[in-house]
Amino acid sequence: MQYLSNAEREIVVTYLSERFGLSPHVFKDFVLLSSGRKVWAARQLAALAIEEISLTVETAGLPLLRWRSGREMKLTTAGARVFGCHATRNCVYVSHREMLSLLQGNSIEVDAQAAADGYVILYGDYGIIGVSHKKGPQVMNMLPRARQLT
């Protein structure tokens, strides 16, 4: 795993700010690292402690987003569930029935004109569900299988 450079961190934080209204302040206590196509968010103190003892780690913190097709960023389900509560835009409310449909692996249609096409955070009465790609009323199911009802 490698720390993101300041420039890379700026790209990530700016994307999350512009797309979801997540304030850069939300990430002030986190270091961002990359591994393959994933960007991870880890508590600064955790990362510092491990640096002190020179331990090689496989992963640090939580997968925050992943690069898709090499150029497009997608917030992960785990990232949305932890940081999504701070989001102020491109969040789509889904009803209980729609939530069940999503958790069963289906794509849904929503009436959410306030949200721009692209990646959106889905939430319901019981919390944040995850991230999907919205195009018009169509919301593609992007929940990992492990997060679905089996």
Add this chain to the structure above:
Amino acid sequence: MADIQIADAWKRRARALLGNEADTLLHYCQTPVQKSIRLNTLRYGKDHILEQLAAAGWELHSVPWCPLGYWVMNRTREDIGRSVWHALDYFYIQDAVSLIPAEILAPKTQMCVLDMAAAPGSKTGHLATMMQDTGGIVANDVALGRLPALRANMDKIGATNVLVSQHDGRAFAQMRDAFDAVLVDAPCSATGTVRKNPGVLENWQPNQAQSHRKIQESLLSSAITATKPGGFIVYATCSLEPEENEAVVDAVARNNTVALIPSHLSGLQSRPGITEWNNCAFVNAMERTVRIYPQDNNTQGFYVACLQKTGDSYAISE
């Protein structure tokens, strides 16, 4: 009641450990264990989780020794692991007995903690929750194939303070005085899990109790070295065999600067560790360690010892 086969050699051992009470132990070994969960308070408030689950008809009874632990009392409903609430990360399914080690280690916020044999991450997640996702936890496991489950379970609870590593636990002996607290959930013969793994005692032979002993002693020694002076080490197994429990702790404690600390939790019925087995005497302080038989709390069998690194010369505190 299940029809679980238990080897005669293990029945004799149960009698040697418990006398007439062995029949009660053997009876409990034949009954399935009650399902339990740990609330995920990193994602939701405790009251909110309990309200939602109650409104959905889930009957929960508090596990006395863990504020986040609850037994699921509904026997006729579908599996709670297939519910919406599980999919939304409201809780983690975890055996009530495996809630004990983290409660005894009782890590504080901002600590640096090592979980030496962490996969699949039940206890790591518990530690992260108790630390309120602060400080840092190294969740280590030697088996590469077990890391994806560990990683997925950390994502599920939303922990950002966990660093996953894949090293032989013995390698941590090179990191002297690095951690505030260390959990060693040691590999073992798992005889305490018979209520979930019915085959574990079917062909049991006495030599199985010795098969993990060398690695158990090495891991515990390594853990002590890696702990800061004054820090705590919890050694736990899901085995009832003295060779994997008291004998290991005794051998390691005699060669390290540690004190055995009483390992009792409020609401947990337990027995003191034994001080003699097969003509071998252990230090008297072994009574401060804890044996949990299935009949004590209607759980699986378990053993826990808590040690404090004293930094003194080679002497065990009695």
